[in-house]
Amino acid sequence: GENVEQHPSTLSVQEGDSAVIKCTYSDSASNYFPWYKQELGKGPQLIIDIRSNVGEKKDQRIAVTLNKTAKHFSLHITETQPEDSAVYFCAASPQGSARQLTFGSGTQLTVLP
């Protein structure tokens, strides 16, 4: 089955700096890659997703890149703010949707004011 590895497990950045979180996946059949933000006591909240026919997607301060050949994808957050502090999860699915997602182990992002 699919295995998703996520790094780093913790990341601290100064407010205004950029943060990068990286994930690798093992199953070449995976074609859908969402990123979720989870705040304490809440469920995962979708922040951006990308499909395998696209190499990059951007939404304001958040961008995701995908390298299908190397089987890795990354989340980039620019101009970080304290409210960006949370646990971020990457995930992968072969179903092109939220069906049968395999999650990474999460990254605790702390943005220091």
Add this chain to the structure above:
Amino acid sequence: EPEVTQTPSHQVTQMGQEVILRCVPISNHLYFYWYRQILGQKVEFLVSFYNNEISEKSEIFDDQFSVERPDGSNFTLKIRSTKLEDSAMYFCASSSEGAGIFGSGTRLTVV
């Protein structure tokens, strides 16, 4: 903004008892899911449900588990004869095609 609603937020049950976790998915979504997250571990896929039947399930989703959409709005996860290792956050999610919207979860504690 539409949201997925889960009840209860916290459920404590004795080992061996049956529990039913409830979810109200987003009304125009067609796919429904259950995921779980054991404390400090990854979010794990349990089952997906489409057109009134299970479409995919993981190895975790054994005969102890069942899902049901008893009416047009609710989606339930039943765990028969709970074990201590079933203690976890259980998340319901729904989607049309693509992005899944997760609920806030039910924390199940088996004692």
